Amino acid sequence: MWEDSEFAPTSEVISILETQVDDMTAQAIAYTMEQLLSQGALDVYTQAITMKKSRHGILITVICPCDRQAICEQILFQETSTLGIRVRQQERQILQRELQEVTTEYGNARVKIAWRNGFCTVQPEYEDCAKLARSHNLPLSMIQESVKAAFQLPIKP
Amino acid sequence: MWEDSEFAPTSEVISILETQVDDMTAQAIAYTMEQLLSQGALDVYTQAITMKKSRHGILITVICPCDRQAICEQILFQETSTLGIRVRQQERQILQRELQEVTTEYGNARVKIAWRNGFCTVQPEYEDCAKLARSHNLPLSMIQESVKAAFQLPIKP
Amino acid sequence: MWEDSEFAPTSEVISILETQVDDMTAQAIAYTMEQLLSQGALDVYTQAITMKKSRHGILITVICPCDRQAICEQILFQETSTLGIRVRQQERQILQRELQEVTTEYGNARVKIAWRNGFCTVQPEYEDCAKLARSHNLPLSMIQESVKAAFQLPIKP
Amino acid sequence: MWEDSEFAPTSEVISILETQVDDMTAQAIAYTMEQLLSQGALDVYTQAITMKKSRHGILITVICPCDRQAICEQILFQETSTLGIRVRQQERQILQRELQEVTTEYGNARVKIAWRNGFCTVQPEYEDCAKLARSHNLPLSMIQESVKAAFQLPIKP
Amino acid sequence: MWEDSEFAPTSEVISILETQVDDMTAQAIAYTMEQLLSQGALDVYTQAITMKKSRHGILITVICPCDRQAICEQILFQETSTLGIRVRQQERQILQRELQEVTTEYGNARVKIAWRNGFCTVQPEYEDCAKLARSHNLPLSMIQESVKAAFQLPIKP
Amino acid sequence: MWEDSEFAPTSEVISILETQVDDMTAQAIAYTMEQLLSQGALDVYTQAITMKKSRHGILITVICPCDRQAICEQILFQETSTLGIRVRQQERQILQRELQEVTTEYGNARVKIAWRNGFCTVQPEYEDCAKLARSHNLPLSMIQESVKAAFQLPIKP
Numbered sequence: 001m002w003e004d005s006e007f008a009p010t011s012e013v014i015s016i017l018e019t020q021v022d023d024m025t026a027q028a029i030a031y032t033m034e035q036l037l038s039q040g041a042l043d044v045y046t047q048a049i050t051m052k053k054s055r056h057g058i059l060i061t062v063i064c065p066c067d068r069q070a071i072c073e074q075i076l077f078q079e080t081s082t083l084g085i086r087v088r089q090q091e092r093q094i095l096q097r098e099l100q101e102v103t104t105e106y107g108n109a110r111v112k113i114a115w116r117n118g119f120c121t122v123q124p125e126y127e128d129c130a131k132l133a134r135s136h137n138l139p140l141s142m143i144q145e146s147v148k149a150a151f152q153l154p155i156k157p
Numbered sequence: 158m159w160e161d162s163e164f165a166p167t168s169e170v171i172s173i174l175e176t177q178v179d180d181m182t183a184q185a186i187a188y189t190m191e192q193l194l195s196q197g198a199l200d201v202y203t204q205a206i207t208m209k210k211s212r213h214g215i216l217i218t219v220i221c222p223c224d225r226q227a228i229c230e231q232i233l234f235q236e237t238s239t240l241g242i243r244v245r246q247q248e249r250q251i252l253q254r255e256l257q258e259v260t261t262e263y264g265n266a267r268v269k270i271a272w273r274n275g276f277c278t279v280q281p282e283y284e285d286c287a288k289l290a291r292s293h294n295l296p297l298s299m300i301q302e303s304v305k306a307a308f309q310l311p312i313k314p
Numbered sequence: 315m316w317e318d319s320e321f322a323p324t325s326e327v328i329s330i331l332e333t334q335v336d337d338m339t340a341q342a343i344a345y346t347m348e349q350l351l352s353q354g355a356l357d358v359y360t361q362a363i364t365m366k367k368s369r370h371g372i373l374i375t376v377i378c379p380c381d382r383q384a385i386c387e388q389i390l391f392q393e394t395s396t397l398g399i400r401v402r403q404q405e406r407q408i409l410q411r412e413l414q415e416v417t418t419e420y421g422n423a424r425v426k427i428a429w430r431n432g433f434c435t436v437q438p439e440y441e442d443c444a445k446l447a448r449s450h451n452l453p454l455s456m457i458q459e460s461v462k463a464a465f466q467l468p469i470k471p
Numbered sequence: 472m473w474e475d476s477e478f479a480p481t482s483e484v485i486s487i488l489e490t491q492v493d494d495m496t497a498q499a500i501a502y503t504m505e506q507l508l509s510q511g512a513l514d515v516y517t518q519a520i521t522m523k524k525s526r527h528g529i530l531i532t533v534i535c536p537c538d539r540q541a542i543c544e545q546i547l548f549q550e551t552s553t554l555g556i557r558v559r560q561q562e563r564q565i566l567q568r569e570l571q572e573v574t575t576e577y578g579n580a581r582v583k584i585a586w587r588n589g590f591c592t593v594q595p596e597y598e599d600c601a602k603l604a605r606s607h608n609l610p611l612s613m614i615q616e617s618v619k620a621a622f623q624l625p626i627k628p
Numbered sequence: 629m630w631e632d633s634e635f636a637p638t639s640e641v642i643s644i645l646e647t648q649v650d651d652m653t654a655q656a657i658a659y660t661m662e663q664l665l666s667q668g669a670l671d672v673y674t675q676a677i678t679m680k681k682s683r684h685g686i687l688i689t690v691i692c693p694c695d696r697q698a699i700c701e702q703i704l705f706q707e708t709s710t711l712g713i714r715v716r717q718q719e720r721q722i723l724q725r726e727l728q729e730v731t732t733e734y735g736n737a738r739v740k741i742a743w744r745n746g747f748c749t750v751q752p753e754y755e756d757c758a759k760l761a762r763s764h765n766l767p768l769s770m771i772q773e774s775v776k777a778a779f780q781l782p783i784k785p
Numbered sequence: 786m787w788e789d790s791e792f793a794p795t796s797e798v799i800s801i802l803e804t805q806v807d808d809m810t811a812q813a814i815a816y817t818m819e820q821l822l823s824q825g826a827l828d829v830y831t832q833a834i835t836m837k838k839s840r841h842g843i844l845i846t847v848i849c850p851c852d853r854q855a856i857c858e859q860i861l862f863q864e865t866s867t868l869g870i871r872v873r874q875q876e877r878q879i880l881q882r883e884l885q886e887v888t889t890e891y892g893n894a895r896v897k898i899a900w901r902n903g904f905c906t907v908q909p910e911y912e913d914c915a916k917l918a919r920s921h922n923l924p925l926s927m928i929q930e931s932v933k934a935a936f937q938l939p940i941k942p
Contacts, residue, residue, distance in 0.1 A: 048205035
């Protein structure tokens with residue numbers, strides 16, 4: 001189904017950790033996310049939920065390599081008020097991607113290129129563009145447009 | 158525009174208090190809502206928001222009669238971590254409504270009747286229906302249907 | 315535990331695809347959902363999440379028959395900015411249901427009947443009721459009530 | 472502060488209507504929004520809230536011209552279960568904008584041009600792009616990029 | 629990795645049930661959660677989602693012991709409008725915890741103590757503190773602080 | 786009603802700006818918030834909303850001193866895709882508060898003290914505590930407890 005097998009997605013196995021809390025402040029949750037990412041989590045996200053006795057709660061989801069599961073569990077037990085963590089291992093399909101640097105009249109910025117089925121997408125790196133926007137005092141969108149325009153798609157081999 | 162002026166909505170002025178917090182637990186927010194309602198607030202609701210430095214926060218909105226504004230402010234300053242409360246007075250259009258009791262094969266329950274433009278709506282009271290559903294061990298929806306069916310719309314004068 | 319084995323739920327295996335994005339507009343997400351449903355997804359839903367570096371993001375969940383998993387993955391890689399999709403297969407319990415048409419004074423409408431444990435539920439089809447409400451310029455709730463009232467429960471065999 | 476007074480925002484007064492409900496289905500809310508927009512509301516949006524006794528609720532906000540306030544109130548009282556609507560009038564700053572049509576290799580599409588302070592933004596119309604994407608079976612993002620590329624900024628007078 | 633194996637988390641297998649609905653009121657969802665918890669569910673939480681045809685919906689997640697899965701499925705089919713429930717079994721890591729009662733100048737309250745890696749956390753029970761706050765007419769936070777202060781950490785064996 | 790008039794809240798007038806967008810990425814919204822705060826906004830928060838044609842959107846609310854309203858409007862028109870901003874002026878009640886530094890065995894940290902009605906609250910500054918937690922590799926909650934314990938309430942004059 002994928003036209004060009006050289007650029008087809010590859011598969012890997014990752015760990016998913018989930019836990020919900022109803023007695024943590026937003027600051028403590030932000031600190032927990034920071035610790036998880038610094039210890040190798042691939043992604044962490046939170047969702048507002050409604051829990052039993054109808055209280056506001058937060059569901060925390062951690063996606064990590066299987067060999068970082070133990071340390072991520074330990075951080076959740078150390079930094080959150082949770083008493084239980086659900087864990088599972090799951091397959092993930094991932095696209096090939098690469099970073100390239102482009103030059104614009106405002107300065108250099110990286111773009112992330114992802115090979116999709118028969119075409120590729122180009123996303124200017126946010127941090128690079130925000131830095132240029134701040135220093136030139138220009139709208140962020142103007143910088144992003146100019147980075148995209150400066151990018152020359154490499155010839156597909 | 159309203160067909161039947163006898164049942165047209167009436168207007169009143171109410172106070173609205175709003176404040177956002179990012180360092181309270183769900184339990185403390187639930188307690189605050191309970192205190193506000195017990196001191197005369199007409200309605201209280203909360204919303205999940207994203208605050209500065211991108212933290213999860215909660216926006217609390219209190220709707221109260223103007224003569225309860227001072228006590229509601231005081232509860233917010235006492236029970237929440239907020240340092241500032243936004244206040245305004247605003248118009249509210251309200252429908253005429255009445256409670257009536259109906260009899261079903263499962264027991265009695267009240268319905269709330271609201272006169273709308275040219276028709277009226279009938280809402281079985283949740284607490285009454287839940288009580289019957291629990292005691293008869295029947296689905297809540299079955300009780301609610303039977304309460305609605307038992308209601309006889311009064312002749313409009 | 316199920317009183318009437320003839321109407322008991324049946325079991326099937328489905329695929330679940332999940333991915334989170336933080337750089338797509340709402341319009342592009344709506345288009346992606348439309349494409350997934352047109353290619354055989356059984357259900358698609360999205361949730362507001364908070365992602366790393368505390369950005370607003372959207373978690374997209376796709377539920378599809380196992381033989382539509384490959385095409386749904388391809389649509390996600392084509393229409394979204396994601397670089398990774400989590401996939402799993404899971405059991406689903408489903409109720410037997412059927413559509414029937416009923417006749418009211420405002421016109422015809424279908425109802426969805428689902429056999430539950432010892433009783434059945436009847437849900438008027440939204441699109442049919444909305445069409446009648448628009449053409450008669452009546453409240454939607456009045457049409458829905460009249461469709462429910464017109465339905466005669468079939469004798470259970 | 473605005474460089475170019477010819478393109479500066481203008482001011483108008485609009486009406487805001489707000490009401491919260493906890494006993495409506497999603498379908499009935501969608502129908503209400505459709506009715507409000509068809510009767511002249513400028514914008515309608517809903518938010519998930521947590522209400523008293525901690526129930527999920529929906530806050531509905533309607534923004535409309537002041538001369539459509541009465542009809543919008545009437546639709547809310549007719550289509551929702553609300554018993555009270557909060558109303559206020561408020562100032563709104565609006566940008567000058569225009570629609571232009573551009574021609575691409577895939578067909579024609581409109582773009583919305585808004586004059587901002589010293590620059591302008593160009594947004595391809597979603598419906599036009601989605602139509603081209605469906606008929607050519609191409610990614611939506613590819614169509615949107617090509618529409619943007621085809622647009623020639625008019626010379627500012 | 630866990631310093632003190634005596635207090636390390638233990639592992640168990642639980643069932644997860646998930647279903648999404650778009651045509652239930654908040655009241656009916658609250659009743660469903662109450663029924664699930666009374667029949668042995670360990671936790672139940674709900675999330676606001678956006679479903680196909682872009683309607684507001686609610687995702688209900690039930691966590692229960694494997695031997696309560698059948699009765700929880702039956703409650704979902706009885707009390708909600710769902711036609712399908714996704715089920716899976718999953719591992720959960722849980723901390724050892726215990727309840728102790730402490731005495732303060734305002735009365736007695738329980739605290740929940742959880743052994744974490746090298747330290748323990750102490751959470752005053754909300755219901756106990758709320759009761760004391762109400763009866764003494766004092767801020768909840770003041771009661772919670774005084775309960776924490778009254779707790780003497782037991783000597784770790 | 787306020788026991789101690791010396792510490793009673795004071796009143797001020799602020800500006801509120803609101804706008805909703807449905808075609809911005811999370812990154813662009815984060816950048817907008819950063820720009821608003823750097824130009825004098827007192828607080829900025831965002832909420833997930835559902836907009837017309839049922840698309841996900843974001844409502845942005847800016848609270849600023851009245852003399853920063855013009856620059857905040859300009860940033861919204863420059864950095865977001867909005868075509869209209871709603872503005873109003875509103876009263877705000879604010880508590881008196883002060884920052885004090887305390888010394889713990891792990892280092893110094895500031896606490897924010899707010900005078901409430903007959904008592905005061907003490908909130909350790911998050912950034913200070915997070916810095917100590919990171920450098921000592923200890924749970925954030927342990928640092929926060931130790932900062933609170935080290936604080937000596939000043940004698941009320």
